[in-house]
Amino acid sequence: NLITKMANTLASSKSELCHPFTVAVEGNVGSGKTTFLNHFNKYENVAVFAEPIELWRDCDGYNLLDLMYKDPKKYSFTFQSYVQLTMLRQHQKKIQQPVKLMERSIYSARYCFVEKMSRDGLMAPPAVAVIDQWFQYVTKSQDTNLDLIVYLRTSPEVAYERILKRNRSEERTVPFEYIKALHEIHEDWLMKKTLHKCNAPVIVLNANLDKSVIEEEYQKYEPHILNLNK
Ligand code: DCP
Numbered sequence: 641n642l643i644t645k646m647a648n649t650l651a652s653s654k655s656e657l658c659h660p661f662t663v664a665v666e667g668n669v670g671s672g673k674t675t676f677l678n679h680f681n682k683y684e685n686v687a688v689f690a691e692p693i694e695l696w697r698d699c700d701g702y703n704l705l706d707l708m709y710k711d712p713k714k715y716s717f718t719f720q721s722y723v724q725l726t727m728l729r730q731h732q733k734k735i736q737q738p739v740k741l742m743e744r745s746i747y748s749a750r751y752c753f754v755e756k757m758s759r760d761g762l763m764a765p766p767a768v769a770v771i772d773q774w775f776q777y778v779t780k781s782q783d784t785n786l787d788l789i790v791y792l793r794t795s796p797e798v799a800y801e802r803i804l805k806r807n808r809s810e811e812r813t814v815p816f817e818y819i820k821a822l823h824e825i826h827e828d829w830l831m832k833k834t835l836h837k838c839n840a841p842v843i844v845l846n847a848n849l850d851k852s853v854i855e856e857e858y859q860k861y862e863p864h865i866l867n868l869n870k
Contacts, residue, residue, distance in 0.1 A: 659783055660687070660738055661867040662731075664745040664840075666830065667792030668823050669811070670799035671847045672854065673743050676792060679858050680741050686866065687735035691743040692726040697810075706810045716757045717767040723749045724774060731784040739866055746784050750775045751836045752825045756818075786840040790865060791830045792847035796823040 665673050673691070680686050696705045699722055708719035727746040754771055757763040763771075778784065800819045803811055828835035830842050843864060845857050863869050 659785065660735055660740040661787050662740045662742065662785065663788045663790060663865055664742045664747070664786050665790045665792060666744060666748050666826065667847055668794055668796065668799040668819060668826055669814070670802035670806070670819070671792040671794045672802070672851075673792060675851060675854070676790070676845075676847075676858065677741065677743055679855065680865070683739075683866065685737050686739045686741050687733075687737040689730050689733065689740070689742045692730065695726050696722060703810070709810050709813055712757070712760075712762045716762045717764075717771070720749065720754050720757065720763070720771055721774075723753070724771065724778075728778055728782065728784070732782060741865070745786060745789075746775065746779065747786070747836075747838075748826075748829075751829050752822060755825055755835070756822060759821075787867075788865065789830065789838070789840045789842045790861070791826070791842050791844045793826075793831075793844050794823070794847045796820040798848045799823065 665676050667673055677688050677690055681688050693705065696719070697703045704715065704719045704722055707715040724746060727744065727749050730742055731746060733740075750771070754763065754768060758765075758768045796816070796819045800816050803814060803819065825835065829838060831844070843861055845861060847854070847857075849857055
């Protein structure tokens, strides 16, 4: 009996090492994903992966994020191809901790941003097809599985206000309509579940709350996020 117990414990810790409890934090641009991640940085059993935005700003010296906003028709495909690669690398990173917390995922890149660029005609259908073929191949052949999605739900007005306030140089030209449309796409994907497949369970946080009080909202969901309810 004891041996069986030990074997089970070993097996479960081995599977945790192979596939840690993987959580993606999703939400509109300006929804507060970075603040959320910072809260979880203090836990030793959580490996936190911020979005690789610095890589997007410097791909062999090219600021792809800036190019995409300045000339979306020309650079949306280039940018999203690189986003997909860098997100895949985040999914693949091996960790020792039992919980992996990621800012965004390969899924929001495909289901929200590529979707939006495709709808706006900024990515031609053949370009979307190529991104999609890569996406299908990679998500089937690699472990990109999510065990939980935390949706930081904001109103588009609040998200836009925060974007204006932080004044990121690349985002200066982003219009409110873009943020509103991205909000609707996130809603369709994570709330209404009418857009693409969403296999992971979703928990929804009120991310309109101000930084000064949002810690309480985080704490409410912490046991679930840290997988302490098992
Ligand atoms: N972006 C994009 N395509 C993607 C991912 C991101 O065009 N597949 C852009 C949108 C933003 C920037 O990259 O201009 C960063 O967006 P995020 O929403 O991922 O990150 P934020 O830093 O805005 O998150 P938050 O404000 O919630 O902390």
